[in-house]
Amino acid sequence: MKRGRTWWMLLLLLPLGMSPLHAEVIPQKLGTGVTATAEYRPGDPGRPAVLILHGFLQTRDFSTVRRLADAVHDRGFSVLTPTLRLGIDARAQSLPCEAIHTHTMDQSVDELAQWVTWLADQGHARIVLIGHSSGSTTEAIYLATRAHPKVTQAILLSLVPFGPGPLLFETEAHAAAARQALARGADTLGTYALAYCRRYPAPPASFLSYYDWSRTRMAEVLAEIEVPLHVVIGGGDQRMTAPWMAALRDSPAEVMVVEGANHFFHDMHEFDMLETVEPLLTGTP
Structure with missing residues (x-):
């Protein structure tokens, strides 16, 4: 068993659905006058702040995001987990597919930009972005088009076009x-x-x-990103096509594969994903 794996396993076996200690829900008025929210957990001020963004139609309480946020915060990092509004004021629940979807990708990128600015305004000198699934897509677009100078690194999980x-x-x-x-x-x-x-x-x-935001367009986006970029994918993720894998490997990103994991890093592969992410955050091999 790898060093630290027992600790990850004990942490991830804790139940979901409980608000973590020392967490604060932050409301933020957007330019249109509506409210978006994020959960903020302060950590060691000497470490980077980590913003973790959920996937398509989900919230910050999605299991992959929640457990990752818990683990990263327990390692001493300040963590911010927004829930994208997706057209609903202070949205707190995932959206069903059958809902009427008037939201756009541009709106989500704008919201992300405001949350990054909020972190910078709290005095965080270094900010790391972590996304899951379409949250990774949103972050990649943001990084290529309007990245804040305090963003120093991005870790994109299960990035697909x-x-x-x-x-x-x-x-x-x-x-x-x-x-x-x-x-x-x-x-x-x-x-x-x-x-x-x-x-x-x-x-x-x-x-x-x-x-x-097709494969070709996303490959162009990745080429425009200037901060260190890591893409972590599951070796068993059926959404990863051969052409997209080739595009990723041709990009400036470091591509890291968690063997056997699916798109959500379910079951024991969640521990492997966390053990892949932690050294990227701490700068340790």
């Missing part, structure tokens, strides 16, 4: 229908598919704001 692929339900036909609607000047509600959602009601512009 949008667009047709294994276990993803959007198709080129969905995108064509959305583009035709926009060409007619009709930005009214349509029914598409997106990510794991077989039915995704949204205006065409909202749908395309996600769909258009």
Whole structure:
């Protein structure tokens, strides 16, 4: 058993759903006057602050994100876990696929930028971004387009592009229908598919704001990121296609594989993922 593995296992066997000690829910008014929230746990001021962002339609309480936040904070780091608003004031629950989705990727990137600025305003001189799944996509776009100078590193878990692929339900036909609607000047509600959602009601512009972050476009984004970048993927993640893996390995990112793990690093692979992430945060081999 690797050094530290017993500690990770004991920590991760603790029940979910309990608010951690010393955590504070931070409300933040966005530019539109609505409220977004994040959970903040202060740690050692000499260590970087870590912002961890959840995946598609989820919240900061999603199991992969919650356990990672618990583990990182217990190692002494300040941790901020936002819940993206996704069109709902102070959203606290995951969104069902069948909800009406008017939110956009640009809005999520803007929210992320405001939370990074909030961390910097608390006096954190170094900020590390960790994302899971589409949270990694959001962070990559942010880093390539408007990164705060205090962001010093990014660790992107299960990073996959949008667009047709294994276990993803959007198709080129969905995108064509959305583009035709926009060409007619009709930005009214349509029914598409997106990510794991077989039915995704949204205006065409909202749908395309996600769909258009394709493999080619995301490869271009990764090439624009200037901070040290690590992509951690599960060796058993069926969403990882051969072309996307090739694009990742051609990018500036260090690609790290947790053998046998799925997209969510379930079961014992969660410990392996944490043992991969911790040295990146501490700078230890």
